[in-house]
Amino acid sequence: MSLLKKLNLCGTVQGPAKFGVSKGDEPGHLGVWGIWSEPSVEVFRVVVKAHSQDRAMTVPTASYTFAPSKEQSFIQSIETSQEFKQFLVGSDRAQTGQVTLEFWLDNNRTETLNYTLPEVIKYLRGKGSKAPSHAKTSKEYLVQDTLVVASLAHSELKAYSEKVKAEIAEKLRKAEEERKRIEEEKKAALAKAQAEAAAKAAKPAAQVAAGGVPVDRSKPTLSPAKTAIFFGSSTGNTANVAEMLKKELGSVDYLKNITDIHPADLTVVENIIIGIPTWHIGELQDDWAAMLPEVKALSFTGKKVALFGLGDGKGYADTYVDGMAELLEPFEKGGAKLCGQWPTDSYEFKKSKAIRDGKFLGLVIDVENQDNLTDKRVKSWVSLIQKEMGI
Numbered sequence: 001m002s003l004l005k006k007l008n009l010c011g012t013v014q015g016p017a018k019f020g021v022s023k024g025d026e027p028g029h030l031g032v033w034g035i036w037s038e039p040s041v042e043v044f045r046v047v048v049k050a051h052s053q054d055r056a057m058t059v060p061t062a063s064y065t066f067a068p069s070k071e072q073s074f075i076q077s078i079e080t081s082q083e084f085k086q087f088l089v090g091s092d093r094a095q096t097g098q099v100t101l102e103f104w105l106d107n108n109r110t111e112t113l114n115y116t117l118p119e120v121i122k123y124l125r126g127k128g129s130k131a132p133s134h135a136k137t138s139k140e141y142l143v144q145d146t147l148v149v150a151s152l153a154h155s156e157l158k159a160y161s162e163k164v165k166a167e168i169a170e171k172l173r174k175a176e177e178e179r180k181r182i183e184e185e186k187k188a189a190l191a192k193a194q195a196e197a198a199a200k201a202a203k204p205a206a207q208v209a210a211g212g213v214p215v216d217r218s219k220p221t222l223s224p225a226k227t228a229i230f231f232g233s234s235t236g237n238t239a240n241v242a243e244m245l246k247k248e249l250g251s252v253d254y255l256k257n258i259t260d261i262h263p264a265d266l267t268v269v270e271n272i273i274i275g276i277p278t279w280h281i282g283e284l285q286d287d288w289a290a291m292l293p294e295v296k297a298l299s300f301t302g303k304k305v306a307l308f309g310l311g312d313g314k315g316y317a318d319t320y321v322d323g324m325a326e327l328l329e330p331f332e333k334g335g336a337k338l339c340g341q342w343p344t345d346s347y348e349f350k351k352s353k354a355i356r357d358g359k360f361l362g363l364v365i366d367v368e369n370q371d372n373l374t375d376k377r378v379k380s381w382v383s384l385i386q387k388e389m390g391i
């Protein structure tokens with residue numbers, strides 16, 4: 001058998017491993033590949049050498065190291081060196097020369113493949129077989145630091161490969177960590193945006209107590225009783241009148257600013273006395289405005305409601321105590337019976353929505369213009385509602 005016939009022309013099976021050459025990515029390149037099934041085969045370095053037939057002349061064309069990929073395979077297109085190209089110029093060598101590929105493996109083992117020069121030249125010209133499709137290049141795992149590798153002995157290559165693999169793994173771990181961090185950040189931003197949107201869509205007066213526990217405003221804080229005065233007051237005038245009423249009425253179970261109660265507290269008494277100043281030109285006082293949507297959901301069946309309102313008949317003559325009407329509506333719709341309607345005589349204003357059947361919906365107090373009448377009005381109204389409400 002001639003020497004040529006003994007040569008492997010398309011790779012060889014070496015136990016659990018297969019190595020070979022193939023056409024490169026471009027003319028002048030040689031493809032080198034390896035596939036193995038056991039981790040111990042690990043290829044650390046590939047040395048490509050060209051020889052004249054009598055081996056009198058040898059030219060190293062390339063020296064590569066591989067920190068093997070996860071797939072236990074590699075493929076690399078390598079460019080032939082200048083020396084190798086010059087070597088090919090001699091026509092006799094081009095016919096009779098040989099190329100050796102040394103695959104430096106784990107445990108100081110080396111597998112060698114021999115090719116005829118014409119066969120390798122065919123590959124360099126982009127002809128010949130391709131590498132097996134399952135020979136894969138994992139860019140992260142392939143190292144081509146030729147200079148460093150060339151300086152290392154075979155026995156040192158494993159440690160070098162381990163070091164490189166550890167560096168690569170660390171790089172991948174950091175990249176994965178960063179990816180997760182960005183993902184978490186995105187998730188947190190999304191959750192925050194969703195929570196803000198949900199909070200906006202929630203009931204206007206929904207509250208959260210200190211400590212983050214949600215307050216259930218549908219539950220009363222007060223126990224059932226007979227008579228209560230509930231008021232809203234932005235600058236204190238209505239609060240003062242509420243105090244006067246309590247004093248005059250005597251038997252009042254609760255006197256509460258509505259900022260201190262739950263909407264459901266409005267339903268715990270039989271006689272509900274509510275006070276409101278009109279603000280913002282014909283509008284509800286702010287605290288009542290905030291609570292009103294919840295008041296609309298309550299039932300006042302069997303309850304009596306009496307109303308007092310403050311306003312400025314000269315400053316806001318066309319919207320005089322208008323807020324009283326808007327506030328009363330949900331109480332009456334909820335089933336409460338109105339008590340304490342009040343004559344409009346002696347008041348100075350032009351227009352008011354708080355008038356029904358020629359009478360105010362309840363007691364009207366005007367501290368800006370008629371404060372001298374406040375005491376008298378309070379006293380008279382108290383005796384009226386005492387009768388109507390049975391206080």
Ligand SMILES: Cc1cc2nc3c(=O)[nH]c(=O)nc-3n(C[C@H](O)[C@H](O)[C@H](O)COP(=O)(O)O)c2cc1C
Pocket residue numbers: 232233234235236237238239277278279280281282283285310311312313316319320321322367368
């Ligand atoms: C900006 C502003 C707007 C007001 N709008 C009205 C109104 O439209 N109709 C009305 O009768 N009184 C109006 N008032 C008068 C208040 O109702 C009055 O001052 C009342 O006594 C305030 O009560 P409080 O101190 O309990 O909030 C307004 C007062 C201010 C300062």
